[in-house]
Amino acid sequence: MPAAISVHNLRKMYGSKAAVDGLDLEVPRGCFFGFLGPNGAGKTTTIRMLMGLAPPTSGSIELLGLAMPEHVLEVKGKIGLVPDESLLFDHLTGYEFTEFVGRMYGLERPVARERARELLELFELDSEPRKLIGDYSKGMRKRVAMAAALIHRPELFLLDEPFEGVDAVGARLMKEILLEQVRHGATMFLTSHVLEVVERLCDRVAIIQQGRLVLSGAMAELRSGSETLEDVFVRVVGAERPAETLDWL
Amino acid sequence: MISRQTRAIVWAQWCSTRNRFFRANRAGTAFTTVLGVIWYGAFCYLAVMVAFLLSNPDEPASLRNALPAAFLICFLYWQLIPVLSASMGSSLDIRKLLVYPVQRRDLFRLEVVLRTSTSVEMLLLLAGAGIGLLLNPRVPRWAPLALLPFVAFNLLCSAGVRDLLVRLLARKRVREIVVFLLVLAAALPQALLLTGGSRGRVRQFFSSESSAAWPWTATARLAEGEFSWLSVSALFAWLAAAYVFGRWQFERGLSFDLSEATARSAPSARAASRLEWWFALPNMLLRDPLAALVEKELRFLARTPRFRLVFMMGFSFGLLIWLPMTFGSRAAGHSLLADNYLTAISVYALLILSDVLFWNCFGFDRGAIQVYYLAPVKMSLILAGKNLAAVLFVVLDVAAIALVCTLLRLPFSGLQILEAISVTSVVTLFILSIGNLSSFYNPRAVDPEKSFRSGASARAQAMLTLAFPVALLPVALAYLARYAFDSEWALFGTLAGGAVLGAIVYAYSMGSAVRASEERKETIIASLSRGEGPVAS
Numbered sequence: 141m142p143a144a145i146s147v148h149n150l151r152k153m154y155g156s157k158a159a160v161d162g163l164d165l166e167v168p169r170g171c172f173f174g175f176l177g178p179n180g181a182g183k184t185t186t187i188r189m190l191m192g193l194a195p196p197t198s199g200s201i202e203l204l205g206l207a208m209p210e211h212v213l214e215v216k217g218k219i220g221l222v223p224d225e226s227l228l229f230d231h232l233t234g235y236e237f238t239e240f241v242g243r244m245y246g247l248e249r250p251v252a253r254e255r256a257r258e259l260l261e262l263f264e265l266d267s268e269p270r271k272l273i274g275d276y277s278k279g280m281r282k283r284v285a286m287a288a289a290l291i292h293r294p295e296l297f298l299l300d301e302p303f304e305g306v307d308a309v310g311a312r313l314m315k316e317i318l319l320e321q322v323r324h325g326a327t328m329f330l331t332s333h334v335l336e337v338v339e340r341l342c343d344r345v346a347i348i349q350q351g352r353l354v355l356s357g358a359m360a361e362l363r364s365g366s367e368t369l370e371d372v373f374v375r376v377v378g379a380e381r382p383a384e385t386l387d388w389l
Numbered sequence: 390m391i392s393r394q395t396r397a398i399v400w401a402q403w404c405s406t407r408n409r410f411f412r413a414n415r416a417g418t419a420f421t422t423v424l425g426v427i428w429y430g431a432f433c434y435l436a437v438m439v440a441f442l443l444s445n446p447d448e449p450a451s452l453r454n455a456l457p458a459a460f461l462i463c464f465l466y467w468q469l470i471p472v473l474s475a476s477m478g479s480s481l482d483i484r485k486l487l488v489y490p491v492q493r494r495d496l497f498r499l500e501v502v503l504r505t506s507t508s509v510e511m512l513l514l515l516a517g518a519g520i521g522l523l524l525n526p527r528v529p530r531w532a533p534l535a536l537l538p539f540v541a542f543n544l545l546c547s548a549g550v551r552d553l554l555v556r557l558l559a560r561k562r563v564r565e566i567v568v569f570l571l572v573l574a575a576a577l578p579q580a581l582l583l584t585g586g587s588r589g590r591v592r593q594f595f596s597s598e599s600s601a602a603w604p605w606t607a608t609a610r611l612a613e614g615e616f617s618w619l620s621v622s623a624l625f626a627w628l629a630a631a632y633v634f635g636r637w638q639f640e641r642g643l644s645f646d647l648s649e650a651t652a653r654s655a656p657s658a659r660a661a662s663r664l665e666w667w668f669a670l671p672n673m674l675l676r677d678p679l680a681a682l683v684e685k686e687l688r689f690l691a692r693t694p695r696f697r698l699v700f701m702m703g704f705s706f707g708l709l710i711w712l713p714m715t716f717g718s719r720a721a722g723h724s725l726l727a728d729n730y731l732t733a734i735s736v737y738a739l740l741i742l743s744d745v746l747f748w749n750c751f752g753f754d755r756g757a758i759q760v761y762y763l764a765p766v767k768m769s770l771i772l773a774g775k776n777l778a779a780v781l782f783v784v785l786d787v788a789a790i791a792l793v794c795t796l797l798r799l800p801f802s803g804l805q806i807l808e809a810i811s812v813t814s815v816v817t818l819f820i821l822s823i824g825n826l827s828s829f830y831n832p833r834a835v836d837p838e839k840s841f842r843s844g845a846s847a848r849a850q851a852m853l854t855l856a857f858p859v860a861l862l863p864v865a866l867a868y869l870a871r872y873a874f875d876s877e878w879a880l881f882g883t884l885a886g887g888a889v890l891g892a893i894v895y896a897y898s899m900g901s902a903v904r905a906s907e908e909r910k911e912t913i914i915a916s917l918s919r920g921e922g923p924v925a926s
Contacts, residue, residue: 216490231405243397244489
């Protein structure tokens with residue numbers, strides 16, 4: 141079975157600067173994959189290219205064995221996306237948005253409506269059904285995005301900081317749902333700055349810096365000895381330096 | 390056939406509009422509705438007149454002469470007015486929809502239908518024309534059908550033009566050149582019409598004798614019931630060309646990466662340093678925190694694509710479009726417009742700038758409103774900072790107009806320059822007063838990266854149609870005084886009175902605006918934080 145994500149020599153240039161510079165990545169199916177890197181390393185650009193929102197300057201992308209952009213519609217139909225918040229529609233209620241996403245993925249309206257209702261109950265967003273997404277807290281926005289991502293039972297999830305701003309109870313619920321999806325054969329591609337979460341959830345990780353892959357492997361191999369993922373991350377991206385303070389601070 | 394996704398997008402937009410409507414400020418909604426009724430009511434009235442005119446069977450000659458020119462004007466209005474008003478109507482928020490498995494052709498169809506939002510006025514008039522022709526016994530029943538391909542041609546053209554401009558204007562270095570070319574293109578017909586040699590050819594272009602190969606002439610011929618294969622072929626050839634153009638531009642827009650375009654055209658360090666003196670200006674004249682506030686506004690606005698576009702339009706559109714009209718005709722000599730040219734252009738610049746500088750002054754840097762509420766600075770000082778920055782840009786725009794007029798050696802006296810400055814100052818005071826109130830009573834989030842306003846924005850139109858006449862009232866009185874007393878002293882005296890009144894109104898409105906900022910704090914923050922539905926309007 142082909143890999144869930146297969147990226148070869150992927151490059152994205154912004155002017156003369158390479159945001160992603162010759163990235164090679166293989167994400168096996170059924171894997172919970174953590175994609176890490178410091179700010180500005182190229183994580184969001186990579187995810188945007190995987191989502192088909194930004195065309196790569198060069199290189200190839202295959203998702204679920206289908207080449208992009210040739211099979212873009214087929215691929216999109218199999219992907220669940222928890223994007224950054226700007227892709228939500230602020231003037232819709234959570235229920236309306238989730239139903240909308242279901243219909244965009246081709247579900248019959250009654251099916252989309254029923255699933256939207258159930259998902260909002262599951263994510264505990266059903267107490268204020270008339271509340272607009274624009275009035276949601278940050279955590280609620282992430283939860284509604286996650287609910288919408290699940291509605292068509294995708295095979296591959298692209299998760300961009302899905303736990304950002306979510307309270308502990310909500311985060312626990314989201315993690316359980318995601319792990320359950322992995323147990324059913326789905327693949328997770330997760331970016332997060334919260335390394336403890338990545339450490340607990342992911343079985344494989346890759347770290348990029350300045351658009352290049354600097355480390356990739358199974359979590360168990362990377363954390364050899366007493367090193368935590370944070371230790372590995374700081375060592376690999378070369379950010380180890382003594383904490384400095386300002387005289388006036 | 391309408392796809393499931395298309396229906397979902399339309400449904401989501403309907404929900405979005407409904408939700409926004411029921412949660413909107415009642416007074417604001419009523420105000421907008423009344424203005425919409427007046428504006429579109431006027432066009433409905435015109436459409437009825439057109440229907441009456443075209444249903445008259447006794448005027449075939451006038452019909453034949455007028456229709457090609459009328460359809461040409463309709464085409465120009467449809468394609469040019471959105472550009473001139475920097476408002477390209479509603480359009481799909483492609484960035485939000487592209488993540489879903491929706492066919493590109495479905496998105497294109499929706500986008501083309503949304504182009505109706507830029508020219509509802511013309512659709513009303515064409516509907517009137519169609520009904521009139523249908524009722525005319527001398528015109529065959531099939532003839533009004535010729536209007537349908539003409540409408541489709543305009544919609545497709547408009548879709549292509551919009552996508553092309555949005556893409557071009559996203560590139561910083563190209564943007565200024567494109568605006569300049571647009572200004573020249575808009576000024577060209579009048580320049581040709583009013584300056585000698587080419588006059589005959591231009592008049593022929595607008596007349597019934599123009600070639601039947603033009604879409605407006607072909608439409609007119611067919612709509613009159615004059616069937617010819619040439620007209621049919623010409624009309625459908627134009628329609629096909631417009632489809633190819635529209636679809637091509639749409640596809641290019643879909644694969645357009647704004648971040649990439651922005652990065653490619655990032656300013657050089659040298660270019661950035663050239664503007665430093667301008668940004669540092671407030672620090673020479675004012676103390677912190679006011680200086681810091683004004684500097685921040687100057688820096689922010691100067692980097693905002695929409696502001697830069699409007700600022701350029703402020704002095705270039707007025708100058709180039711009105712210049713041929715005012716001084717082009719050799720017989721013009723002294724006309725009202727020629728005598729008050731500088732003043733008129735300056736006030737026009739103010740009108741163009743008002744949308745970005747006055748009516749909704751927190752709309753661009755919407756995130757900053759929370760910082761303003763948290764900072765240990767009075768809201769009156771923050772407003773004053775925004776107002777001062779706006780005044781500095783108005784001064785710069787008027788100075789640019791005066792400089793260009795001087796370089797063109799237009800016949801202006803020192804008194805006329807003083808008159809332009811005085812009039813602009815008085816009008817600015819009143820606009821600032823109204824703008825400060827509207828910024829807190831009708832705040833709305835605006836994307837500063839978009840060069841063109843997405844929607845016609847009824848509120849912005851409302852502010853222009855209602856607030857501008859109020860702001861111009863003291864100036865009108867001043868000109869009336871000059872006419873009555875035949876004295877420049879009367880003009881400047883009344884303007885001085887207007888300035889004093891403006892200062893009082895400004896102080897009073899500042900107090901009201903500051904009170905509103907406290908009373909409506911939550912509503913203001915919420916309004917400035919919201920995004921849009923699938924369709925940005």
